[in-house]
Amino acid sequence: MNEKLVSIVMVNYNQERFIKEAIDSVIAQTYQNWELIIVDDGSTDQSVDIIKNYDDDRIKPIYLEENSHICIATNVGFSHVTGEYIARLDSDDVWEKEKLYKQVALLEEKPNARVCFTQVNLIDENGQNINEKESELLNLYNSRQKDRKDWIRFFFFIGNSLLQTLVFDRRLLEEVGNFNLAYCQSHDFEFLIRLIKKTDFYFVEEKLAKYRRTQTQQNSALTEQNNRRFFNEYMDIRAHFFEGMSDELFKNTFQDLFVNQAAETHEELVCEQAFLLSKCIGYSMENPILGMQKLAQLLNDGKIYPVLKEKYGYTSKKYYQDNTQKQFYTKKDEHMLDVLREENKRLKQENENQKNHVEVLIDLKEHQQMYIGELERELAVMKNSRSWKVTRPFRRVVRLVKNNSRKDLEK
Incomplete structure (x- = not known):
């Protein structure tokens, strides 16, 4: 295999504990043309x-004077790549020695392949x-979608499940651009x-990368602030999701979900994009705000509003009606919904119990009634029997004796 140069971009900020292992895993690669x-990014520890302890011409450090965040730092790294392929490695993660070799081999063997991922160990x-x-x-x-169409739909309705194990054709960077500085997480x-x-x-x-999970990961720690920002970023990403997507790709990906299948x-x-944006979180209408914003634009578009009205029966009056509904559920709202759902589930179970x-009580009552009936029938038989009639005087004497004995005790 003609070994093309792979440019690996690693951003580091205060990862003195892990960065050596990350660098060593690159040096240990069986694929050596990198x-x-x-x-x-302005580390203040011993990073x-x-x-600087590494003496390898293939290692090209860039030291930023102050911390600027991963997006700016990564874009600085992108601006210095010279290879035909680009890979990224976080400074606290680790590669298996065959990673680059196997990914480059796949990219070279498949004519249409331009982006390649691997599985991970944690x-x-x-x-x-x-x-x-x-x-x-x-x-x-390590889960996979069936094809490109399903990946696009998964990204739109669900979110991301892929880690940065990718190696990709450098020309794609020129086509899609650098990291967007608006997104922190x-x-x-x-x-x-x-x-x-x-x-x-x-x-x-194959599991060719080790992804490290720590308690204090810099941007992904589970705090209320990070969760809120993460949700806001996801909503903004969805708001721009269809930008740059061809009509043909959009139709091939989402047509079975169209309001008008013949669009x-x-x-x-x-x-159709506006209607999809209304249910962009898990196919649900709980957060229709992005769709409503898009529809507000279309209502004022002289070319599109007639289509919206004639083909979909959607008018400004319908928009006014829709606009009376709650459009944006926060994390707290979502939590309350979960609490209410759990309470409803509990009450249903309690009701079922x-x-x-x-x-059970009704069944027990029926059995008791049946038992009482049987006893009454047996008693009736006994009362009508000859022995019962013959012994009647003796039973009367016994009752009198018992009553007299009780009276004697009370004196």
Whole structure:
């Protein structure tokens, strides 16, 4: 195989504990035609000293004077790449030695392949495998969609499940552009959306990277602030989701979900985009705000409004009616909905349990009535028997004796 140069971009900020292992995993690659562009984003720990200890011409460090965040730092790294392929490696993650070789081999063997991912193992701060402990997360990261169409739909309705194990054709960077500086936590996701609009994704289905899960990951720690920003970024990404997507790709991807299955013209497809945006979170209408914003634009578009009215029966009056509904559910609203759903589930179960209890009591009552009936029938038989009649005087004497004995005791 003609070994094309792979430019690896690594951004580092205060990862003195892990960066050496990350760099060493690059040096250990069986595929040796690479350059490692390390952008240190203003680290205040010993990271810079660790980087400077390496004497390898293929390692090309860039030291930023102050912290600027991963998007700016990555774009600085992108501006220095010279290879025909580009890879990214976070400074706390690790590659298996065959990773580059197998990915480049796939890209070279398949004429249409321009982007290639691998599976991952999960490790903790100490490098210990936590696949079993984090099995649900592992399955998500290593899950696959059937084809390009399903990846686009998954990104739009659900979100991202891919980690940055990709190696991609450098020319794609020129086509889709650098990281969007507006996104702090969702920059990878938004970049992948731009890639999938251009080309299909390919996979080496082997665990060739180790993704480290730590308690204090810089931008993805589970705090209320990060969760809120993450949700806001996801909503903004969806608001721009259809930009740069050809009508043909849009139609091929979403047509079975169209309000008007026969939609063909650009104007009709724009209307369909508005309706899809209304249910862009999990196919649900709980957050229709993006669709409403798009419809507000279309109502004032002299070319599209007639189509919206004639083909879809959607008028300004219908918009006014829709606009009386709640359009945006926050994380707190979502939590309250979950609480109410759980309470409703509990009450249903309790009601079912009570219903079962009542049924048991009714069944018990029926059995008791049957037993009493049997006793009454047996008693009637006994009373009509000759022995019962013959012993009647003796029973009367016994009752009198008992009554007299009781009176004597009371004196």
